[in-house]
Amino acid sequence: MYGVPIFGLIITMTVLISASVQDIKRREVSDIHWLILGIAGVVIMMAGMSGHVTAGRIMIAAGTAMIVFDLLYGREWTARLDMMFYALMSMMFAVPLIFSHGDPFVTNAAVIPLCYLIFAAMFYTGVIKGGADVKCLITVAIIFPMYPEIYGYPLIAVPDHVVSAVISFPLAVLFHASLISMSAIVFVIARNLIRGDTELPNMLTGYRMNAADADKAHVWYMKERSADACGKIWVTPKIPFIVPITAAVLFVTTVGNILFLL
Numbered sequence: 429m430y431g432v433p434i435f436g437l438i439i440t441m442t443v444l445i446s447a448s449v450q451d452i453k454r455r456e457v458s459d460i461h462w463l464i465l466g467i468a469g470v471v472i473m474m475a476g477m478s479g480h481v482t483a484g485r486i487m488i489a490a491g492t493a494m495i496v497f498d499l500l501y502g503r504e505w506t507a508r509l510d511m512m513f514y515a516l517m518s519m520m521f522a523v524p525l526i527f528s529h530g531d532p533f534v535t536n537a538a539v540i541p542l543c544y545l546i547f548a549a550m551f552y553t554g555v556i557k558g559g560a561d562v563k564c565l566i567t568v569a570i571i572f573p574m575y576p577e578i579y580g581y582p583l584i585a586v587p588d589h590v591v592s593a594v595i596s597f598p599l600a601v602l603f604h605a606s607l608i609s610m611s612a613i614v615f616v617i618a619r620n621l622i623r624g625d626t627e628l629p630n631m632l633t634g635y636r637m638n639a640a641d642a643d644k645a646h647v648w649y650m651k652e653r654s655a656d657a658c659g660k661i662w663v664t665p666k667i668p669f670i671v672p673i674t675a676a677v678l679f680v681t682t683v684g685n686i687l688f689l690l
Contacts, residue, residue: 432475433576437681439468440571444674447564451668455646457560459500462567466496469570476533484524488537491520492570495544499563536593539573543598561669568677569598576681584684591688600685604676609667616665627662634664 447461473489494517505513521541524534544566551562575586575597586592613633620631634650639661642649647663 432472433572433578436468436472436571437576437578440465440568440677441674444564444670444677447560448668448671448674451560451670455558455666455668457564457670459563462560462563463496463500465564465567466493466499466570469567470496472571473537482528482531484528484531484534487520487524488534491517492537492540494520495540495566495570499566536574539593539596539598540569543569543573543596546599547602556669558669561673564670564673565598565602568601568673569596572597572681575600575685578681581682582680582684583682584686584688586684587688595685595687597680600680600687601673601676603687604679604685605669605672608672608675609669612665612667630662634662636660636662 443461443464447457450457470493477485525538528534547562547565550556556562575592616635620635625631625636630650642661642663646666650662650664
């Protein structure tokens, strides 16, 4: 009963820990991590059919595989081919949802394309800056579109299907990862107060460093790259967001979604 979600959690945490190490060291993460998670997600999806294979379920699995392909294959197609690809991918989810909406397998899997669109939109609008962060969140959604329940965990009870589908597991991971990453802001503010760098609003999200060192550091410039009289410039740190995502996956699967306490 718990074999599939346990396998999903083990492989997810193993891959995310490896990705976190890379993110800390280089602020870049190899796509092999997301390929492993994507393939594992499709395999878990196929195993979840429990011998009850239908055309709608096969289409959902095929559409999910197309999402993995879209994430990882840097193709140079014509606009027409791209449109045909996305139209076919959309159809793989739309047709089962229309004609097999009574199948829990199909309705649960609807979270996957929804999160794919949400996370992609957040990336292209700059809400999420790292491409690896988006790929991570989408592949996590493929493995766990719904909350895994393993031996009495998470401790916070998962409510009825409608609520848990709206505040789905992937969205809960993003929310908790954002809360965890905000701890860096506390450190930044404390550092600025100690150093007397109290220029608002810069002190709330960044700090000053030597302009000569900024190009080699894992930072973004907060304003035009022009040093002050002391040769310093305001920057904001590039937080290795895979790390809080990893922590959030572990937290939500064991403790649960704190939003369900409200």
